Amino acid sequence: MAMPHSVQTLKERTNLTLTKRGTVVAVAVFTALALFTAACSSNKDDVQTGSSTGGTSASSGYDYESLSGTLDGSGATFPKAFYESAIESFSEVAPGVTVNYGGGGSGKGKTDLATQVVIWAGTDSTVKDEDVATFKGGAFLYFPTVAAPITVSYNLKGVTELQLSPDTLAKIFQAEITTWNDPAIAADNPDAALPSTPIVVVHRSDGSGTTSNFTKYLKAAAPTAWKLDAGDTVNWPTTSQAGNGNTGVAQAITAADGAIGYVDLSDATASKLTFASIKNKDGNFVAPTLDGATAALANAEVKDNLTYSALNTAGAEAYPITAGTYILVYAKQTDATKAAALKGWINYVLTEGQALAPDTYFAPLPTSLQEKAIAQLSKITT
Amino acid sequence: MKSQMEGHGARGDSFFRGVALVAGLAVLAILGLIAWSTTKEAWPAFTESGISFVTSDVWDPPAGEFGALAFIYGTLLSSFIALLFAVPVSLGIALFTNEAAPRRLRKPVTYVIDLLAAVPSVVYGLWGVLVLAPNIQPVYQSIADATDGIPVLGAIFGGVASGKSFMTAGLILAIMIVPIVTSLSREVIATVPSSQREAAYGMGATRWEMIRYSVLPWSRGGITGSVMLGLGRAMGETIAVALVIGSTAQITSHVFLPGDAMAAVIANQFGEAGALHKSALIGLGVVLFVITILVNVAARSIVTRLDRRTQGA
Numbered sequence: 001m002a003m004p005h006s007v008q009t010l011k012e013r014t015n016l017t018l019t020k021r022g023t024v025v026a027v028a029v030f031t032a033l034a035l036f037t038a039a040c041s042s043n044k045d046d047v048q049t050g051s052s053t054g055g056t057s058a059s060s061g062y063d064y065e066s067l068s069g070t071l072d073g074s075g076a077t078f079p080k081a082f083y084e085s086a087i088e089s090f091s092e093v094a095p096g097v098t099v100n101y102g103g104g105g106s107g108k109g110k111t112d113l114a115t116q117v118v119i120w121a122g123t124d125s126t127v128k129d130e131d132v133a134t135f136k137g138g139a140f141l142y143f144p145t146v147a148a149p150i151t152v153s154y155n156l157k158g159v160t161e162l163q164l165s166p167d168t169l170a171k172i173f174q175a176e177i178t179t180w181n182d183p184a185i186a187a188d189n190p191d192a193a194l195p196s197t198p199i200v201v202v203h204r205s206d207g208s209g210t211t212s213n214f215t216k217y218l219k220a221a222a223p224t225a226w227k228l229d230a231g232d233t234v235n236w237p238t239t240s241q242a243g244n245g246n247t248g249v250a251q252a253i254t255a256a257d258g259a260i261g262y263v264d265l266s267d268a269t270a271s272k273l274t275f276a277s278i279k280n281k282d283g284n285f286v287a288p289t290l291d292g293a294t295a296a297l298a299n300a301e302v303k304d305n306l307t308y309s310a311l312n313t314a315g316a317e318a319y320p321i322t323a324g325t326y327i328l329v330y331a332k333q334t335d336a337t338k339a340a341a342l343k344g345w346i347n348y349v350l351t352e353g354q355a356l357a358p359d360t361y362f363a364p365l366p367t368s369l370q371e372k373a374i375a376q377l378s379k380i381t382t
Numbered sequence: 383m384k385s386q387m388e389g390h391g392a393r394g395d396s397f398f399r400g401v402a403l404v405a406g407l408a409v410l411a412i413l414g415l416i417a418w419s420t421t422k423e424a425w426p427a428f429t430e431s432g433i434s435f436v437t438s439d440v441w442d443p444p445a446g447e448f449g450a451l452a453f454i455y456g457t458l459l460s461s462f463i464a465l466l467f468a469v470p471v472s473l474g475i476a477l478f479t480n481e482a483a484p485r486r487l488r489k490p491v492t493y494v495i496d497l498l499a500a501v502p503s504v505v506y507g508l509w510g511v512l513v514l515a516p517n518i519q520p521v522y523q524s525i526a527d528a529t530d531g532i533p534v535l536g537a538i539f540g541g542v543a544s545g546k547s548f549m550t551a552g553l554i555l556a557i558m559i560v561p562i563v564t565s566l567s568r569e570v571i572a573t574v575p576s577s578q579r580e581a582a583y584g585m586g587a588t589r590w591e592m593i594r595y596s597v598l599p600w601s602r603g604g605i606t607g608s609v610m611l612g613l614g615r616a617m618g619e620t621i622a623v624a625l626v627i628g629s630t631a632q633i634t635s636h637v638f639l640p641g642d643a644m645a646a647v648i649a650n651q652f653g654e655a656g657a658l659h660k661s662a663l664i665g666l667g668v669v670l671f672v673i674t675i676l677v678n679v680a681a682r683s684i685v686t687r688l689d690r691r692t693q694g695a
Contacts, residue, residue: 105653130657205629207443207654215444231444232654235631241546241640242629244650248511255516255545 062347068096069341075101075109075122076209077245079325081266081360082146083122086353090345093352097341106209107232113140113328119342121328124209125232126307137330141380142306143373145349146362147297147324149288150214153273154260155253156180156197162276163188163285166221166312166320169278172260173201173218174228175237180258188279202252202261205242207232213323214262217311221281221320247271262321265290266361280320281312292319293363300324306372322363329380336382343377350374417671424665426658435665441631441647443655448662450669452631456548456641457670460627461616463552463637464559469609471556472563480571481593492568499561507625510554515545515626522549522638543638546628551643554622559612566611570604571597603689610681614674620645644670 073083080103087099101122104112109121114135126142127135152169154162159180164172168184171177177184181194204211215230228234236242241256243249246263250271253259263273265288277285286292293310296318300308310322327346333339350373354364365373421428428435431448438449475495479488522543530540574597582592598605628640629650644666652663 107652107654128656205624205650207651207659209654212654229442229444232656233443233651233659235440235442235445238630238632238634238639240630241544244511244625248625251512 062344062351064090064094064344064348065096067094067341067344069335069338070098071100071120071338071342071345072118073099073101073109073120073122073327074104074112074118075328076106076124076325077103078106078124078148078209078264078323079122079146079362082357082362083349085356085360086349089356090348090353093348094341094344097345099345105207107207110328113137113330119329119333119338120345122325123328124323124325125212126326127328135330137332139331140328141331141376143327143329143346143350143376144306144308144324144365144369145327145373146354146357146364147293147310147322148362149265149290149293149296149319150210150217150262150321150323151265151268151273151275151288152260152278152321153250153253153263153268153275155257155274156195157257158195159192160274161189161192162274163279164276165279166218167225170218170222170225172199173203173236173240174226175199175201175239178239197258200256200259201237201240202249202256202259203236203240203242204246204249205244208245209325210246210262210264210323213311214321216309217321221312264323264361269361278320280316280318281314282316282318284316286317286319288319288321290358290361290363292317293322294366296320296322297324297363297369298366300369302369302372306369306376308369331379331381333380333382339380339382343380346380347374347377350377417668420664420668420671424661424668427662427665430658431662435662436669439631439633443651443659443662446658448659448665450644450662450666452633453642453644453647453666454669454673455633456551456627456643457617457645457673459548459637459641460551460555460623460643461613463549464555464616465609465613467553467556468559468563468612472560472567472608472612473605475560475564476567476571477593477597480568481589481597492565495561495564498557499565503558503619503622504625506554506558507622510550510622510626511546514553515550518550518553519543519545522547526638537635538637541636541639544628544640546626546640547638548627548641549637551623551627551641552637554626555616555619558619558622559615562615563608563612566608567601567605570601570608573604574600603685606688607681607685610677610684613677613681617670617674617677618645620649624649 080101083101087101090097090099102118106123106125109118109123110127110131112118113121114131116136127140152164156162164185165188168177168188171184178199179196180199181196186194209232211234212230212232215228215234218226219230228236241252241259243252243261246267249261250263250267250273253261253263253273254271263271268275275288277287280286295315296310296313297308299313299315299318300310302308307326308324310324312320313322327349329342329346333342350365350370354370357364364370427448430446431438434449436450436454438447439452439455440447440449441452475491479491483491522545525539526541526543529535529538532540578596578600579592582596587595623643624646627643627646629642629646630640631642632639634641648663648666652660655663
């Protein structure tokens with residue numbers, strides 16, 4: 001009879017330590033949660049002011065009401081703010097449809113769609129040829145949705161206006177120009193009083209479509225000066241600093257006098273950063289604005305599959321570092337109800353949703369591209 | 383009645399043996415499968431880069447060049463810095479709570495240390511990047527200015543100091559491994575028989591002499607083991623390091639410069655990586671796995687040797 005007794009005490013003891021542990025974990029988790037919700041909500045306030053005002057008119061005649069189903073999506077974080085505000089107003093016109101967007105990065109979106117974990121993916125980049133075979137559901141379609149300028153933001157005491165040509169920009173980000181009063185920067189800014197502050201280059205620490213677009217731009221606009229090639233991660237000079245995500249880069253720029261980095265417009269605006277004007281293909285210095293982005297899109301060469309590059313396009317008003325983003329879906333759908341809901345959702349993004357774009361600092365598509373994208377909806381079949 | 387109970391016990395024993403065997407083998411099998419599948423996934427990168435995967439420090443995904451040496455260096459350096467700070471502090475806390483603290487202080491101190499272990503690592507990372515890094519940069523810079531030009535010290539601390547650096551990563555890691563090293567050391571120190579302590583006191587030893595000559599030699603093996611577990615945790619830590627180490631692939635003796643570590647690189651770059659790049663990142667995981675195993679084997683042999691010596695004494 002001694003055995004059950006000792007078992008009992010042992011059990012009691014474990015229970016005791018377990019409860020103790022539980023309290024500890026609970027306290028920590030609660031603290032973390034509180035921190036996070038605080039961070040998230042403050043972010044949203046900054047970016048999404050007035051998102052509920054746009055797109056309330058249900059005048060398009062598209063029958064959203066009869067649609068139903070759940071549309072899970074994941075992918076690029078760059079257009080996440082726009083998709084979230086579009087999802088919110090779409091839920092008002094199509095109460096039967098639940099649209100989810102998980103973010104996670106373009107790479108995750110493409111992988112999730114390839115393995116059919118999601119029904120739609122957001123991506124800033126096209127699928128690499130070597131990866132096409134991994135898409136289990138067969139042929140896929142690109143739907144361009146919105147575009148946005150990538151700002152070159154800086155923090156330099158006493159300098160509120162800065163102009164940079166592509167070659168100068170390339171040399172700064174390769175640490176070939178190391179102080180702000182370098183003759184090359186002075187040549188771009190004849191009127192500015194530039195201090196001798198050392199330049200601190202800030203780049204993304206995580207692999208990113210924003211890095212990819214920024215380096216692609218430098219490769220295209222400064223083909224001789226830029227030597228680091230283009231990609232989601234490049235071999236940055238060791239003297240540079242890194243930040244996680246657009247907000248991490250923005251934070252690092254704010255923290256250091258003399259810092260310069262690339263940040264998307266919505267995060268740069270939210271972080272109250274100062275932007276440089278970039279010399280475009282036509283030779284004009286253009287500030288990063290939504291109009292500049294739309295002007296860049298208007299002159300972009302659109303391929304048959306509706307992919308395009310708005311980087312370094314012609315046009316007097318075009319902002320040269322403009323990046324587009326796409327929704328990626330399979331052409332052949334398995335479920336008719338879901339396919340109808342999916343078509344409805346994409347149609348909404350391409351029509352009424354476009355009016356919501358400026359609220360979240362995105363540029364709507366030019367009419368020609370918008371029409372092509374809407375026409376492509378008929379290619380989604382079951 | 384008695385024989386019945388014995389029979390029941392025997393059946394229970396064999397059942398227990400079965401369960402324990404399955405659990406033990408499952409761990410081995412899982413480890414083996416992880417090693418096999420990650421190596422398989424990493425194979426394209428290994429064959430593409432050859433030995434330069436671990437001997438080159440050039441990590442250039444667009445060019446298809448993958449050399450992990452700078453990340454291996456970063457992982458080892460930041461973990462070493464972490465141990466440098468964490469071990470004395472942990473031992474101090476363990477000795478304090480076991481030997482020196484007034485009884486009513488022991489519980490709260492132990493509780494707070496355990497609480498540190500329950501804080502998610504991303505919280506340490508966020509604190510590190512938002513609070514520690516910007517505020518400690520001037521401190522780094524003043525140390526850097528003071529040591530600049532002095533041989534050895536100048537090479538370690540001199541030059542330009544960055545808030546996100548090997549040192550900041552090491553400091554954050556130190557805070558993260560203090561709980562595990564402390565609580566394991568405390569357990570080990572608590573097992574020192576009171577006869578040992580009383581013998582020391584009986585010889586007229588002061589408290590410090592008692593700790594020095596009877597507590598520490600007795601628990602040396604266990605403390606080394608706890609330090610090695612802490613080291614394992616430091617080397618594998620991902621998010622906190624990814625946020626504060628600075629994400630720059632370089633090998634330098636300057637601890638105030640940004641670097642990068644294996645686990646941090648995987649976390650940062652995996653999401654957007656293409657086929658070969660992804661394979662190279664999994665390769666980093668394999669290298670980390672191998673290094674962790676080497677460290678653990680080394681730790682085990684140190685612990686056995688120390689234990690043998692202690693028992694012999």
